[in-house]
Amino acid sequence: MRVPKQITILGSTGSIGRAALEVVAASPGAFEVVALSALSNSTLLAEQAARFGVQRVAIGDEARSADFPPGVVVLRGAGALDDLAGDPDLDLVLNALVGSSGLKPALAAVRTGNRVAVANKESLVMAGELLIPMASVTGSELIPVDSEHSAIFRCLKGTRRDEVDGVTLTASGGPLRGMSSEASATASLDDVLNHPTWNMGRKVTVDSASMFNKGLEVMEAHWLFDLPYDRIAVVVHPQSIVHSLVRLVDGSLLAHLGEPDMKVPIQYAMFYPDPPPVAFGRCDLGAIGGLSFEPLDEACYPCYGLIVEAGRIGGTAPAIAATADEVAVGAFTDERIRFGQIASVIEATLDGVRFAPADNMDHILAAEDEARVYALGVVAQLAD
Ligand SMILES: NC(=O)c1ccc[n+]([C@@H]2O[C@H](COP(=O)([O-])OP(=O)(O)OC[C@H]3O[C@@H](n4cnc5c(N)ncnc54)[C@H](OP(=O)(O)O)[C@@H]3O)[C@@H](O)[C@H]2O)c1
Known part of the structure; x- marks a missing residue:
């Protein structure tokens, strides 16, 4: 692997993209940022390009302009993200796009055989049937960025496949935890965006409140870890310290614990297979005091049941x-x-x-x- 690693970040102006650039800044010399992208936040994109000495940027909204540094190639229009993701000279593509916009660039990266740090779970959910077999042909490795899947990925290292019974994803319960389904049906936008433990982009925050996001994560686990749906469980854990668990056939559990900071799984995926060097906060269980768990009440979260059922279909x-x-x-x-x-x-x-x-x-x-x-x-x- 080259040092510095050549990395492209799609969706660099978003919550995950900005955190990834913080990881780059925290490890001088480890990464060279080749390309970045945004939909419409051209001002921040131009600042990022200048700060990280980027060669190419893509901007989705053709009407947006900004003062990009001299020499930066600005790509616009359909296909620009696919070009960046499919660049064969990369060591890593971080897909931090939101929603279905991540789908075609994911395909371009996997088709090229690039290693992909997957934040955009929607690409796996929508096209796992296509991407996973293609990755095994091209040699493209998919490294999870979601904290739950990163935790499982880490717990599975050094565990024999025949030792694994299944996985349990933790869910904070989101901002509406404890509300009746009648009360949550009319929850205000402010209430829904007020996540108790994670600071994330708007769509994923709303999806966390409805648990649609947890259903997407169940499907993501199905594809990433090649597990049938009946071996993937969810438990509510309001403190978001236990990021997820692997269940072993002897009935015991392996867990990965840490502060709820997305820079931890992002850094892990960016450095993989090397160990991540920077501590973004240290998990002090004495200070945390207590960890609690409760079953997921699916009746309160209809979006969860709908997406998991779609996954089964x-x-x-x-x-x-x-x-x-x-x-x-x-x-x-x-x-x-x-x-x-x-x-x-x-x-x-x-x-x-x-x-x-x-x-x-x-x-x-x-x-x-x-x-x-x-x-x-x-x-x-x-x-x-
Ligand atoms: N945020 C988290 O903590 C977190 C945790 C786990 C997983 N994830 C997953 O990571 C992904 C990114 O989430 P996020 O919270 O970082 O999202 P976000 O804050 O909304 O950022 C999305 C990024 O994608 C760009 N973008 C949005 N729509 C686009 C389009 N149609 N075409 C091209 N670019 C587009 C945005 O550009 P502009 O800034 O110009 O709009 C921005 O750079 C999602 O799949 C989410 O589920 C996020």
């Missing part, structure tokens, strides 16, 4: 559910629908759009397009 069902959620979350954050109606949009879209096999990108993109149109129609009716 397979084919394009997960892509349809993920797209419907993206549309519904957008409508909720624009204050056009209520929080409780996110599940209604997903359910109606799953009922209304035909499923197909997800064995090629055209099927997945067609399902995404159809689901988006359908979900927008459902939102329009609900918002009337």
